Amino acid sequence: MSWYNEAIFYHIYPLGLTGAPKENDYGTPVHRLNTLLPWINHIKEIGCTALYIGPLFESVGHGYETTDYKKLDSRLGTNKDLTNFVKACHEKGIRVIFDGVFNHTGRDFFAFKDIQKNREHSPYVNWYCNVNFGGNTEYNDGFSYENWGGYNLLVKLNQRNPEVQNYICDVIRFWVSEFDIDGIRLDAADVLDFDFMRILRHTADEVKKDFWLMGEVIHGDYSRWVNGQTLHSVTNYALHKALYSGHNDHNYFEIAHTVKYLQNMGDLDLYNFVDNHDVERIHTKLQNKAHFAPVHVLLYTLPGVPSIYYGSEFGIDGKKEKYSDASLRPALDLNDYADAATKNPCTALIAALGKVRQGTPALSYGSYAELALTNRQFAFARDLEGIRVIVTVNNDDSDSEMNLPTGSAQEYVGALTGQKVSAQGGRIHVRVAANSGEIWLPAGDMPEYKPVQTNVPETAAAKENENAASEAEEEQAAENSTVTEAAPEKEASNAENTDKASDNTANSADVPSTPEAESSNPQETETVTAPNPHKTPEEMTVGELQAAILAKMAGNGPVDDQMKKTVYDNIWHDSLVNWLKSFR
Incomplete structure (x- = not known):
């Protein structure tokens, strides 16, 4: 296995974190990148082992309109600053990947x-x-x-021009030789040419052992991008949506169903996140702020590679604005959070989860098995070489008890609370506190951790949610009476609640959604007839592209409802064009 299979990422948008001007005058370099050196210790302290930082290179504005791929943005400093920064990360055992804006x-x-x-x-x-x-x-x-x-x-x-291909490959070689990076996050990978990505993968395999390529993909079957010929991983927007809406709707069926859906794509090590530089902060999105705890327990324990976006470990807010993402990319002073790891419950939780994840190989490599599921409680196991790690989460305002099948261990310990339980008849009976989660480790087989205070303090918004929760008590009692898989109608109902405004603005550039994306209605596209065969993919409408893709799918075998939903959820013209072209 490779370093990235065990990685815990920290994500920095450097122009924002350093407070750089919005526009670049291409003047004398200002060494703002050096102000991020103290953050390296913080990244390590909260248990992260890798850093995704970008965009970094000379541009006129937000960083995604590249002017020079081989020169650090003047607002951040010089190439020497960047070389020293990556070296400082490596000295602390932190791998580094850059943003590659090659579309x-x-x-x-x-x-x-x-x-x-x-x-x-x-x-x-x-x-x-x-x-x-x-x-x-x-x-x-x-x-x-x-x-x-x-x-x-x-x-x-x-991207089909050999001169462009050679130039970009030369950029990658330069980044490795000059800065010694460990991988690249490919911006807008869902609209990159697949042959171009194969060339990038070939270059990645040449320049450095275990060099990691991760792509930004919003919708679609991730296995189209993640395979031995193209990318190692992509952004897991499907799980991102499920994690916040599954808590806001008190619907763990949505999360469990999403995990199964992703697993059906194959053994993919996806890049998991709950927020980033394009979407609202998780603390803002959660209607009940106390759900910060179970959301992050799931982020660190479900299959995939977890990532924390800078500042979210402190529980800060950031709301999506119509014409600017500035509030998602704020300047922060680390001195304002000097004692966060011990005094801020959000940070303490993230640090504890980082420690558990690093010491528990089953969370990186273990198989996944669902153990119990209701709308408000969820339990699953990560099994590796005879060791079973059990994860329990509870989004209810009351404590809950769960009876779960164990592995061979006779005693389990809660990594976050220190609670110990004995197995009886191959099962453990555990109590999961309200709006929290726990990771149960076999005593003796896994290291035990000092418990930390992980409950997120209630806010006014959380108080307001108490009223809504009380109104649903009767429904909750009925839901908790059985442990079952989600009914299809429940899953379909919640699928319609997707936060389109947030997910559809997850763009690489600091610009609003495209007009076509705003006007498209995925539900309406289901009635679109077959496209005009004389049109090129670029000439087709979103609806025609969706119909053409479904027709191609049907030619390869049965098309189920989930496959249809995946197509209709994608309302990005460029992405659909690339998807249609990928069929051979």
Whole structure:
């Protein structure tokens, strides 16, 4: 196995955390990256073993409109600063991956500037998609071109051009030789050309042992991207949605169903998260702030690689704004959180979970087995080489008792509370506190941990939820009377509650959703007839693309309701075009 199979990631958006100006004047470098050096100790202290940081390279604004792939953004410092930063991380045992924005460049990128200057005579005309000298843009370039997401600020690279492929591969080699990075997160991977990704994977395998490629993918069958030829992992937006809505709706069926759905895709080590630089903070999304605890217990124990977005370990808020993601990417002073690991219950929980995860191989490599499930209680096992680790979570305002099958161990200890229980007849009877979770480890086989205070203090919002909870007491009693799998109608009902506004704005650029995404209704697309066979994928509407994809799927075998939902949930035109083209 590789380092990333056991990793616990910390995610930093450096332009935000350092308080860099929103616009780059390309002036004298300001060494803001060096202010992040103290964060390395903090990252290690809370149990994280890897850092995803980016975007880092010279750009005009939010970082995803790249001007120079080989120069640290002037607002952050110099290449020497970045080399020293990665070295400092490695000295603390922390791996580092960068943001690779290879789908598009900014308008200040050298190749685009040359086209502006030399027009048809530029040697870089074919570096971009569909450059048309008979068109124009709002910038009055005197030509038009294909962009990302409808924004001409982001010029789409022609990933099928060998010169572009060689250039990007050279960038990867440069990043490894210059900065000694351990992997790359590919921005907008759901619209990257698959042959291009195969080339990137070949380069990754060459430059460094266990070099990790992880892609940003919003919707779809993740196994299309995660395999031996393309990427090692992708962002797990399916679980992200289930973790917050499953708690807000008191519906653990949604989470359990999502885990099964993901497991049916194969043995994929997905990048799990509850928030990032594109979506609202988990503390903001949760209607009952006390659910911070069970959400993170699940994040650290379900199959996949867990990740914490900077500041969320302190329980900070961040709300999605219509035209800006600035509130999701704030500047923070680490001195304001100097004692957080011992005094802030959110941070103490994250640190405890990091310690448990690092000392419990079953949470990285173990198989998954559902043990008990109701709307408000959920238990599962992670089994590895005869050792069974049991995880229990409770989203109810009252304590709950659970009777669960064990492995061969005669005694279990709660890693977060220190509670010990003896097995009787191959089962343990445990009490799970209200709005909390626990990780039960076989006593003697696993290290025991000093219990920490992990309950998140109630807030005004949590108090308000008490009223709603009390109104549902009768329903809760009925739900808790049986342990069963979710009824199809319950799953379908909750699937319709997807927070489209949040998930659909999980874009790589600091821009609002595309107009087409905002106007598309996944439910309406179910009635779309077969697309015009004379249209190219780029010419098709979202509905036609969805219909074409389903037709391709049907040609390969039966198409079930979950497969249909996956297609209809994807309302991104570029992503659907790439999906349709991936069928051979």
